[in-house]
Amino acid sequence: MVRRLGLTGNEAIAYAVKQCDVGLVSAYPITPQTIIVERISDYVANGEIDTEFVCVESEHSALSACIGASLTGLRVFTATASQGLALMHEVLYATSGLRCPIVMAVANRALSAPLNIHGDHSDMMGSRDCGWIQIFAENVQEAYDWTIQSFKIAEHPDVQLPVAVNIDGFTLTHCLEDIEVLEKEDVEKFLPPRKPIYRIDPEKPMTFGAWAMPEYYYKFKLQQQEAMENSIKVFKQVADEYGKLTGRNYGVIQSYGLEGSKVAIMALGSTCGTLRHVAKILRETKGLKVGVIKLWLYRPIPEDDFISTVENVETLIVLDRALSPGAVFGPLGSDVASMIVKRNLDFRLLNYTYGLGGDEVSMDLADKLLRLAVKVAEGVKPTSLTGYLREVV
Amino acid sequence: MSKYDVVMGAIIPKPRSSIENKTGGWRTRKPVIDVQKCVNCLICWIYCPDTSIIRLEKYVAVNYDYCKGCGICAEECPRKAITMVEEG
Ligand code: SF4
């Protein structure tokens, strides 16, 4: 029996956490994430779950409390956004370095100044190298589904790394969607209790958080990198199993309309829905063929899957929802460029920034972008290979 | 599994391994106790950050296996019974 609920992205994540037998949540409220932890604290207060909710005075403390709890072997969740993620920055590295499989929702929001509470990816991209697995959800259904899958990926013995589930601020956090949810028993079967490899136990004392001399430090970091690489395989296994359970098939990368088109747009998160929608309209009404590529998994970057996806692509426009001031390309653009160079591929790469501080990608803007893509593919020189989307199309 | 011979997350699963690692080698100066002046007040024993002051019956001694030579004991001793001497 499929159960449907009308939930916002924040509520969907809280609902998923409710079903995942989470031992502890510690968080500090911040827009546009607040509703996630508000809902969880409701569940706790109403006795619907026996999760411990730890109130703290900052995000730095929130994630620190999560680390302590995770090291005792509990399943742990937290959520944050924007300045909150920035304040957690140093603790993010401690989480991954200590190999704590914590799951965190990041309600992507712009960074100050100027003050802005709306969506963009500056927060996550600012902490891109923190050693967390980073997933970007496109819609509310995905936000729910990825939260459940994330615990299983994070806690896998070959992974043991934290996972950040990114959802676009307001576009996903506050918009209501009709989604399918699982029954609690099915989630329990899919996600058995966490089996920690090492944990704080007074009966068996161990040292956590030791320091490492130069001859060891790099080994720990490379071992962490190894776990990141392992996670791609685990990620796919978990997605397959989840697909069998729900009929919703996920993976590391999703593409639309690449058959017969030599040009594609690539992005992360909710914008992909708009792009795909417009691409479909243009294909059906004007015969214009533009593909849309979405990365579900941003870290580790699924290099092999990306390369096979773009096999027939000649022109790729990569969209970045974060500015990298002073750089040639934005973060995703740079990732794509590095994969192309490594494999010695030959195709035209454009990289535009868009959507800063909630600047909306309307259907009209997406339409202009896709038409530009078609022209570039036909050999027309674009005004600029980089720049801000609204200004270049 | 891993090709690196270290324990995940720099966890030290075996307790008391710090005892095996003698850290006295970091020292450039060593505290020397004048047992004639020492009144066994144990202020140095309280202050030593590396628990390297050994309590004896009438006075104190230094455990040079772990003393890192910070000089806190010499600074705090009210009897000026501890002198920091350059390591040879
Ligand atoms: S502080 Fe000085 S007097 Fe007191 S126990 Fe230590 S060495 Fe002796």
Ligand code: SF4
């Ligand atoms: S020099 Fe420092 S480490 Fe050594 S005994 Fe004195 S206080 Fe302890």
